Amino acid sequence: MSSDQTPPAVEDVSTQEARMGDGADDRFNSTLREAFGSTPFILTKFDKFMNWVRGSSMFMLQFGIACCSIEMIHTYAIKHDLDRFGSGVPRASPRQADVIIVPGTIVSKFAPRMKRVYDQMPEPKFVVSMGSCTISGGPFQEGYNVIKGAEEIIPVDIHVPGCPPRPEALIYGVAKLQERIAEGESSPVTVKPYELEQFGDLEQDELVDKLASEIDEEDLVMRYNWNDSP
Amino acid sequence: MSLEKPSRDTALDVGVTEDGLDYDALADLLGGHVLDREEHVNAEGFVIRPDEVQEVLSTLKEEAGFDHCACVTAQEYDDRYESIYHLRKFDDPTQELSIVVPSPKDDPHNESAARVYDTADWHEREAYDLVGIDYDDHPDLRRILLPETWQGHPLSQDYNQDQPQIVSLREHANPLEDDKRSEDDPDTMFVNIGPHHPATHGVLHVETVLDGEQIADLEPDIGYLHRCEEQMCQQGTYRHQIMPYPDRWDYISAGILNEWAYARAAEDLADIDVPEYAQVIRTMSAEMCRIASHELALATFALDVFGDFTAVFQYGIRDREIVQNLLEDLTGQRLMFNYLRLGGVAWDLPEPREEYFEKIRDFLDDLPHKLEEVHDLVTGNEIFQMRCVDTGVLSKEQVKQYGATGPVARGSGVDYDLRRDDPYGYYDELDWNVVTEEGGDNFSRVLVRLREVEESARIIEQCVDLLEQWPEDDREIQANVPRTLRPDPDKEIYRSVEGAKGELGIYIRSDGTDKPARFKIRSPCFSNLQTLPEMSQGEYIPDMIASLGSLDIVLGEVDR
Structure with missing residues (x-):
């Protein structure tokens, strides 16, 4: 059936030529390109270049905890669109993420999980803590179950205050983080007040003795000494 | 008018009158179970014995039409513990009744209502967790909001908020090591969803057991955002x-x-x-x-x-x-x-x-x-x-x-x-x-x-x-x-x-x-x-x- 039809007329130009049009596509001649003039090379330090790259293309972890995550969603979504700043690809897996935004109150049951998620992220990794709860516990600071800030658990690069911060504030925080990364700075990873450790390694005291029948020696635990919290 | 309620069947309206509930009729229905009557702003509260909870609640549910156990409140007084079951009707929620169950200070326990209202299961677990009342005959009385290794009951009067606590991470056990959950059904597999998971709308932890591809057992584990x-x-x-x-x-x-x-x-x-x-x-x-x-x-x-x-x-x-x-x-x-x-x-x-x-x-x-x-x-x-x-x-x-x-x-x-x-x-x-x-x-x-x-x-x-x-x-x-x-x-x-x-x-x-x-x-x-x-x-x-x-x-x- 198809053989009856006349084949489409073969034109003289190849597809590639047709697409190229006349000469090079001037869309590539950006102002940046013009600024470089005729030379196609940039001279810079490798570290500096890498830091600039790192800051300009960040994969965020898709990570929601509490109220702030609603504003975080709005920051990712239309109108505010964090993607414009080279940092809007939420990844569901911590193994693919560079930045974790901690959006909300951290409570005793969640802190070990959050530490685990943070540990699963590959280096170099950065943390933006969003909202008052991640700074000090915020309005829930006096609660019996509330960790007084994300910095009790993981190192934090940027704090964005607010309850909740507006999307604009979060964008500002992320932009500041990019600036810091481009300058090669990040928060030192230090020992935090609340660390995951094996139950068997805990110092023996009344509480440990009491729980010895419930928790295995090898189980990871987090011990909260509320009195020592800043 | 659109706001009018469709008519309901009249078999279950003990004590229903034109201007609200007649609590005397309800008290008559319960007879000697009512030890005392309290006046709450929204409804009357009937005080009953801690070991008659199931009997009283099922009577109210079966014969007086209180089919909605809205809430279970537990609290500690200076001299006693108290659980309040807030009952109302799906047909007419203005008809309310509180069942007040006091229990002794030294050994607070009363009968569970979970056999009458399924919803009381979690509510009573919460009451146990936060206030520390034991519910007898409860299907599964353990902590719900706080970690299982928590010490003390935070809304009770003698709770010391500064005491150290230890929380374990064991829910993250490797599912493959532990895929045979019960002896008689070796084909099940445990799948852990959450608490950090894009589909759980926050920090919910769902423990599922699969039989083939179908869910054989599922338990939501909550409390990852319990902020007091x-x-x-x-x-x-x-x-x-x-x-x-x-x-x-x-x-x-x-x-x-x-x-x-x-x-x-x-x-x-x-x-x-x-x-x-x-x-x-x-x-x-x-x-x-x-x-x-x-x-x-x-x-x-x-x-x-x-x-x-x-x-x-x-x-x-x-x-x-x-x-x-x-x-x-x-x-x-x-x-x-x-x-x-x-x-x-x-x-x-x-x-x-x-x-x-x-x-x-x-x-x-x-x-x-x-x-x-x-x-x-x-x-x-x-x-x-x-x-x-x-x-x-x-x-x-x-x-x-x-x-x-x-x-x-x-x-x-x-x-x-x-x-x-x-x-x-x-x-x-x-x-x-x-x-x-x-x-x-x-x-x-x-x-x-x-x-x-x-x-x-x-x-x-x-x-x-x-x-x-x-x-x-x-x-x-x-x-x-x-x-x-x-x-x-x-x-x-x-x-x-x-x-x-x-x-x-x-x-x-x-x-x-x-x-x-x-x-x-x-x-x-x-x-x-x-x-x-x-x-x-x-x-x-x-x-x-x-x-x-x-x-x-x-x-x-x-x-x-």
């Missing part, structure tokens, strides 16, 4: 310090609905009358919150079902931004409004008023078109229908057993909406309908939400009409309320409003000071989430994810 809301409210003063917290229970921009729950309870407790003008503003702004909340529910549900972050999700967010702008103009905040005050609202509508009304009307005019778009995109979509029609079915009986409310109940044909059945605000003056669907599946629940958006828009429109014509010299936004509120000692009240997710109730007991002695939150999501195992038994994991999305839980409210 009740303790916070018990530490705040009535007048100003409590109001910011309700915003943070159901934080999906349902703030004003939650604030209203507290405002209603506290105003009834302290006998404050709210000016009509303020009630209209409250009604209007609350319905805006409902629209914002349902938009996000739809957006995240579509995200769960289609798994794409781009199209449908962004449509939902786009519409939400508009409502949020309206609310921001009114309250000054995008999310945590803190707009209601006891006895009124914080301030009047923004000036120039005409411009604000114009903005609202523009939004309402655009809404039908947008909803049509959503119907094209979502509910008319074949893939969506295959995922949602006839999955996650919840029957009427299950809804009532678990005390599910809100769109979840109405999606299963339970005609229960406190805005109509237990009127407050300005709702009973307005013309609108309660939306119900008979299907009981995921699809029905989504439809209910979408149609509720239309009804909310109708309410807002009527409120705008009213506000536009309101005489200028009569715009009273705030009643005269004393600077420091001290309700009379030992006044108790349970009051609820129709939140975005269902019946949001608050129990307050005053002790004569300016702070509540007990502040208990009855969260709709907590009860709704309990139905998840019922809905997903025997279904596939993707259907369970769809069911979870259509329940529209928000963990801030589940865990409080």
Whole structure:
């Protein structure tokens, strides 16, 4: 059936030529390109270049905890669109993420999980803590179950205050983080007040003795000494 | 009129009279079980023996028609512990009865109600966890909100908040090592979902056991966002310090609905009358919150079902931004409004008023078109229908057993909406309908939400009409309320409003000071989430994810 039809007329130009049009596509001649003039090379330090790259293309972890995550969603979504700043690809897996935004109150049951998620992220990794709860516990600071800030658990690069911060504030925080990364700075990873450790390694005291029948020696635990919290 | 209730059967109305419940008749029904009768602001409380709970409650359920166990409040007095079962009827929630069960201080325990009302299962676990009352004959009494290794019961009187605690990470055990959960069924496999998972809408942890591909057993593990809301409210003063917290229970921009729950309870407790003008503003702004909340529910549900972050999700967010702008103009905040005050609202509508009304009307005019778009995109979509029609079915009986409310109940044909059945605000003056669907599946629940958006828009429109014509010299936004509120000692009240997710109730007991002695939150999501195992038994994991999305839980409210 198809053989009856006349084949489409073969034109003289190849597809590639047709697409190229006349000469090079001037869309590539950006102002940046013009600024470089005729030379196609940039001279810079490798570290500096890498830091600039790192800051300009960040994969965020898709990570929601509490109220702030609603504003975080709005920051990712239309109108505010964090993607414009080279940092809007939420990844569901911590193994693919560079930045974790901690959006909300951290409570005793969640802190070990959050530490685990943070540990699963590959280096170099950065943390933006969003909202008052991640700074000090915020309005829930006096609660019996509330960790007084994300910095009790993981190192934090940027704090964005607010309850909740507006999307604009979060964008500002992320932009500041990019600036810091481009300058090669990040928060030192230090020992935090609340660390995951094996139950068997805990110092023996009344509480440990009491729980010895419930928790295995090898189980990871987090011990909260509320009195020592800043 | 549309607000009239369909007629109900009359076999179960012991003590029902024209002007409310006749508690004497109910007391006669229970006979010698009633030791004493207390006067609560919302209803009478019958004091019963701790070992007769099941008998009394099943009599009330079977013979007097109290089919809704709204809430279980536990508290510690100086000389005793007490559990209160707040009962009401799905047919007429103004018919309320509290069953008060005291138990001794040294060994607090009483019989469990979980065999009568399934919903009491979780409520009693919470009471055990936070207050420390033991419930005999409870199917599974262990901690629910706090980690299992927690020491002490934080809302009991002798709790020391500074004592160290140890929390383990063992729920993250490798499922493959432990895939044979029971001896007699070696083919099951354990799948751990959450607490950090994109489909769990926050920090919910779902422990599932699969038999082949079907769910053999499922247990939601909550408490990853338990931020001591009740303790916070018990530490705040009535007048100003409590109001910011309700915003943070159901934080999906349902703030004003939650604030209203507290405002209603506290105003009834302290006998404050709210000016009509303020009630209209409250009604209007609350319905805006409902629209914002349902938009996000739809957006995240579509995200769960289609798994794409781009199209449908962004449509939902786009519409939400508009409502949020309206609310921001009114309250000054995008999310945590803190707009209601006891006895009124914080301030009047923004000036120039005409411009604000114009903005609202523009939004309402655009809404039908947008909803049509959503119907094209979502509910008319074949893939969506295959995922949602006839999955996650919840029957009427299950809804009532678990005390599910809100769109979840109405999606299963339970005609229960406190805005109509237990009127407050300005709702009973307005013309609108309660939306119900008979299907009981995921699809029905989504439809209910979408149609509720239309009804909310109708309410807002009527409120705008009213506000536009309101005489200028009569715009009273705030009643005269004393600077420091001290309700009379030992006044108790349970009051609820129709939140975005269902019946949001608050129990307050005053002790004569300016702070509540007990502040208990009855969260709709907590009860709704309990139905998840019922809905997903025997279904596939993707259907369970769809069911979870259509329940529209928000963990801030589940865990409080």
